[in-house]
Amino acid sequence: xxxxxxxxxxxxxxxxxxxxxxxxxxxxxxxxxxxxxxxxxxxxxxxxxxxxxxxxxxxxxxxxxxxxxxxxxxxxxxxxxxxxxxxxxxxxxxxxxxxxxxxxxxxxxxxxxxxxxxxxxxxxxxxxxxxxxxxxxxxxxxxxxxxxxxxxxxxxxxxxxxxxxxxxxxxxxxxxxxxxxxxxxxxxxxxxxxxxxxxxxxxxxxxxxxxxxxxxxxxxxxxxxxxxxxxxxxxxxxxxxxxxxxxxxxxxxxxxxxxxxxxxxxxxxxxxxxxxxxxxxxxxxxxxxxxxxxxxxxxxxxxxxxxxxxxxxxxxxxxxxxxxxxxxxxxxxxxxxxxxxxxxxxxxxxxxxxxxxxxxxxxxxxxxxxxxxxxxxxxxxxxxxxxxxxxxxxxxxxxxxxxxxxxxxxxxxxxxxxxxxxxxxxxxxxxxxxxxxxxxxxxxxxxxxxxxxxxxxxxxxxxxxxxxxxxxxxxxxxxx
Amino acid sequence: xxxxxxxxxxxxxxxxxxxxxxxxxxxxxxxxxxxxxxxxxxxxxxxxxxxxxxxxxxxxxxxxxxxxxxxxxxxxxxxxxxxxxxxxxxxxxxxxxxxxxxxxxxxxxxxxxxxxxxxxxxxxxxxxxxxx
Numbered sequence: 013x014x015x016x017x018x019x020x021x022x023x024x025x026x027x028x029x030x031x032x033x034x035x036x037x038x039x040x041x042x043x044x045x046x047x048x049x050x051x052x053x054x055x056x057x058x059x060x061x062x063x064x065x066x067x068x069x070x071x072x073x074x075x076x077x078x079x080x081x082x083x084x085x086x087x088x089x090x091x092x093x094x095x096x097x098x099x100x101x102x103x104x105x106x107x108x109x110x111x112x113x114x115x116x117x118x119x120x121x122x123x124x125x126x127x128x129x130x131x132x133x134x135x136x137x138x139x140x141x142x143x144x145x146x147x148x149x150x151x152x153x154x155x156x157x158x159x160x161x162x163x164x165x166x167x168x169x170x171x172x173x174x175x176x177x178x179x180x181x182x183x184x185x186x187x188x189x190x191x192x193x194x195x196x197x198x199x200x201x202x203x204x205x206x207x208x209x210x211x212x213x214x215x216x217x218x219x220x221x222x223x224x225x226x227x228x229x230x231x232x233x234x235x236x237x238x239x240x241x242x243x244x245x246x247x248x249x250x251x252x253x254x255x256x257x258x259x260x261x262x263x264x265x266x267x268x269x270x271x272x273x274x275x276x277x278x279x280x281x282x283x284x285x286x287x288x289x290x291x292x293x294x295x296x297x298x299x300x301x302x303x304x305x306x307x308x309x310x311x312x313x314x315x316x317x318x319x320x321x322x323x324x325x326x327x328x329x330x331x332x333x334x335x336x337x338x339x340x341x342x343x344x345x346x347x348x349x350x351x352x353x354x355x356x357x358x359x360x361x362x363x364x365x366x367x368x369x370x371x372x373x374x375x376x377x378x379x380x381x382x383x384x385x386x387x388x389x390x391x392x393x394x395x396x397x398x399x400x401x402x403x404x405x406x407x408x409x410x411x412x413x414x415x416x417x418x419x420x421x422x423x424x425x426x427x428x429x430x431x432x433x434x435x436x437x438x439x440x441x442x443x444x445x446x447x448x449x450x451x452x453x454x455x456x457x458x459x460x461x462x463x464x465x466x467x468x469x470x471x472x473x474x475x476x477x478x479x480x481x482x483x484x485x486x487x488x489x490x491x492x
Numbered sequence: 493x494x495x496x497x498x499x500x501x502x503x504x505x506x507x508x509x510x511x512x513x514x515x516x517x518x519x520x521x522x523x524x525x526x527x528x529x530x531x532x533x534x535x536x537x538x539x540x541x542x543x544x545x546x547x548x549x550x551x552x553x554x555x556x557x558x559x560x561x562x563x564x565x566x567x568x569x570x571x572x573x574x575x576x577x578x579x580x581x582x583x584x585x586x587x588x589x590x591x592x593x594x595x596x597x598x599x600x601x602x603x604x605x606x607x608x609x610x611x612x613x614x615x616x617x618x619x620x621x622x623x624x
Contacts, residue, residue, distance in 0.1 A: 184556075408554070425554040431525075479553045483530035484583060 016473045017073045021490050024060035030067065077473060079420045081289075085446050087372075089391045089423035089435025090183070090231060091290070092261045092283035099352055100286060100345035109344050114336035118322055125321035128314040128337065131347045132298075138358070139257070139277045140270020141300030143326075145309045146343055147334040151258060152185040154278025154297030155225070159193035160330045161276065161301065161308040162222050162252055168328065173222035173251070179208050181232060181427045183256060186225045195222060202429055206232040206384040208242055217249040227256040228272065229263075229389035231427040231435070233369065243273025252276065252305075260284045261439065262366055262390035265359030276301050285346035296342040310334075364440035365390040368447060372438055375451045379458050383430055391437035393430050394422075400432055403462045407432040410457060412476060413468035417453035493520040495591055499607055500616035503560040506591060509607060510598075513568060517595040518550065518559070518586065521620045526552040529583045532574040534596055539567045541599060543606055548596065550586070559596065563606045569598035 043052060062070075079086070086093035104110065108123050118125065132144040148154040159176070166173045176190035179200050187197040198216055203209040207230070224246045228236040236242065246253050255269040255277035261284045263269075269277045281296040282289040289295070301309055310333045311325030337343075353361060366389050373382065373392040380394040399405040411421035411434075423435040438447055457465060469475060498506045504522035508515045523529065531551040541547050541561035548559040573582045574596060586594035601607075611619070 428555065480528035480530060483528075483551075483553060484581070 017070065017077065019490060020060040020062060020067070020070055021058075023066055023070065024062060026061060028061045028063055028066075030062060030064040079415070084418060084420050085438075085442060085450055086420040087422050087436045087438050087450065088420060089233075089393070089437040090258055090426070091423065092258075092280070092390075092437060092439055093289060093420075094261070094283075094286055094439040095441035096286050096288050096345075097349060097352065100348045103348040104341045104344045106344075109341060114340075119320075122321055124340070125314050125323070126316075127347055128340075128343060129316050129321050131343055131350070132314060134347070134350050135279060135298055136300060138260075138264060138268070139255075139279065139300045140268030140272075140274075140302075141277060142302050143306040143309060143313070144298050144300045145311075145313055145333075146296070146298050147310050147332065147338040148278065148297040148299055149334055149339060150282070150293075150295030150297045151183075151256070151278055151280045152189055152297070153333065154280075154299045155185055155189035155254075155256070156193055157297075157299050157310060157330070157333045158254055158276045158278060158301075159189055159195065159223075160333075161299075161305060162254075163193060163195075164308055164328065164330055165252075165305060166222055171219075171250070173220055175216075175220045176222055177213070177216055177224040177251075179226065179230070181206065181230050181429050182225060182227060183231065183258060184426075186227075186256060190225065200224075202230075205386075206230060206234045206429075207236050207238055210238060210241065210245070213242065213245060217245055217251065219250060221246075221249055221251040223252040223254050223275075225254045225256060226274075227259055228269075229259045229391075231259075232384050232393050232430070233259075233262075233388040233391035233435075233437075234384060234386065235262075235389055239272045247273070258283060259390060262362055264362040265355055266362055270300075270302055275303070275305055281342055281346040286349045287342045287345040294339045294342060296339045296346065298338075361440050362390070365438075368438040368440060368442060369436070371444075372436060372447055372451060376436075376454055379455050380434065390439075391435060393427065394434040394436065395430050396432035396434060399458065405462050405465050407434050409462075409465040409468065410434060410454075413457045413460070413465050414453060415469040416471045417450075417457070419450055419453060494613045494617050494620070496613045498591070499562065499610035499612065500619075501560060501562045501610060502616075502619055505560060505562050507562045507607070507610065508595075509601075509604075512604070513598050513600050514563065514565070514607075515595045516562060516597050516599060517590055519616070519620075520590045521623075522557075523587045523590045523594070525623075526550065526555060526557060528553045529586045531576060532583055532586065532596065534570045534574060535567050537567050537570060541565055541567060541597075561599075562610055563599060564602045565599040566602070567597050568600050571595050571597070 081093050112121050112124055128146055135144045148157050174196050175198050176195040177198050177200050178186045181202050190197045200212050201209045230236055243253055252275040253273055255274035257277050257279040260279055277300045278297050281287045282293050307326045307328040308330055309326050311329040312323035314321055315324045369388050369390050369392055373388055381398045383395050396407040396410055407424040411424050414421050425433055498508050500506050504519045506517055506519050529552045533549040535547050543561055543564045545561055546558040547561045550557050572578055573580055573585055
């Protein structure tokens with residue numbers, strides 16, 4: 013068992029020092045001579061005092077306690093925790109990408125601009141959009157970017173559309189982004205199969221609706237088979253259709269959002285396109301648009317002019333949504349991923365992701381409740397409600413117990429329409445043996461004594477944390 | 493766990509009439525579904541509520557849920573122990589005593605006849621049985 017690692021403050025010893033800078037050879041000036049009295053500290057800052065080796069060991073140990081894709085199977089539904097190929101890292105450390113500055117003249121960074129231009133083209137082709145911006149930093153940032161575009165688009169058309177429709181299975185970011193962009197959010201219920209309830213959609217579509225935000229496949233991992241009808245209903249009402257690209261890993265090279273009728277999309281490069289994810293990624297959430305909406309994309313974008321690449325701000329651009337070029341080195345990694353796979357390879361990725369999810373679904377559905385039946389796409393949602401009723405075991409207990417078996421938890425309590433939800437997304441990069449081991453762990457724990465589950469995890473440096481107390485009375489500073 | 497003397501909404505709020513004011517909270521079933529409640533966002537005194545519209549938010553360890561006004565009226569009092577800035581902040585009251593100390597707001601009713609449109613204990617019980 014790995015042991016608990018104390019904080020740097022607890023390891024601190026008075027007078028211990030990491031580095032010993034030489035005496036300054038400049039004339040010394042006291043802070044009082046330079047700064048007003050009110051700006052001066054009364055006591056030195058309470059920083060820990062440590063040697064360099066203390067600090068190095070501390071962070072190395074912390075990193076060893078981490079559950080990550082590099083160390084454990086991580087079937088966190090909706091997050092697409094796939095392997096991040098190391099060739100991506102190799103590309104991102106090439107000096108031509110890593111050692112440039114965003115304020116360099118364009119003529120000196122033609123390679124970087126060429127990469128961005130080509131990535132824009134690749135993502136446009138994958139999504140069926142006419143143009144892409146690479147600026148947004150993550151999925152929710154992409155959502156709000158698109159909603160600002162929609163807002164400006166209708167304002168220019170002289171239409172006052174104030175409402176955004178979201179299914180009740182949507183990612184929580186959808187209604188949050190719509191509200192933040194100034195829209196009124198209307199929730200559309202799901203039908204018995206988990207798709208959009210078309211009657212409810214019809215009843216809510218009118219001249220006030222700016223757009224419907226839709227994830228396809230949905231957060232239940234099910235393909236929205238009514239998508240063509242949904243698209244025509246929304247368009248007939250004069251609204252737009254927005255594609256939440258969180259689940260694009262199911263569809264690459266198979267179906268394009270643009271062909272389904274979507275007008276705007278965002279992608280999560282840190283999900284589908286294998287760039288590092290979680291704990292500081294950073295993420296990247298490019299947005300694509302079709303038709304007239306292209307002119308509203310944030311600028312500047314990269315455009316090709318014969319043999320050279322330059323930047324341009326679209327005619328009706330909503331402006332910048334990010335400093336400089338977004339998370340550029342993440343773009344390099346995603347580009348490396350796309351080009352090492354090629355179009356056939358990306359199609360294989362999606363097919364394998366869907367196959368893996370269905371394999372696990374079929375082997376687990378007899379042991380857990382599966383509220384929405386049928387063939388899934390890249391993920392599926394089990395429910396622990398039977399365990400809860402029969403034995404008082406909840407989704408949280410399942411999640412914590414899985415740590416003891418050496419697996420990261422699935423996403424739990426989401427989507428909201430499934431009680432005690434366990435949302436499982438294996439991705440295409442796991443071996444059959446790994447998936448079988450996880451299935452075995454799930455089957456085993458489903459039969460275990462409830463107390464064992466309530467007490468889990470027992471093999472980690474800390475046991476069950478009191479999440480309620482942490483949320484009610486958070487301690488955010490050390491020392492208190 | 494469904495008191496007979498209260499009225500209910502299908503969004504799991506309860507309302508108790510006291511003269512011309514009424515007390516509003518969420519039901520035992522609701523707090524059980526939500527799990528440990530960690531934060532409650534309530535409207536200020538003087539806020540106008542519209543029946544069926546959201547008037548606050550309740551946050552638990554696992555989810556965040558809107559609160560829906562069972563009636564139209566004006567907020568005349570807010571449960572001080574549910575306000576996070578209070579020294580004796582106790583969101584657990586909603587879990588421990590949802591129909592009593594866990595009340596959320598007191599409302600002056602604009603139209604007392606709206607109460608007739610709400611669910612009685614038997615009708616609400618049916619909803620929880622279908623949902624559970």
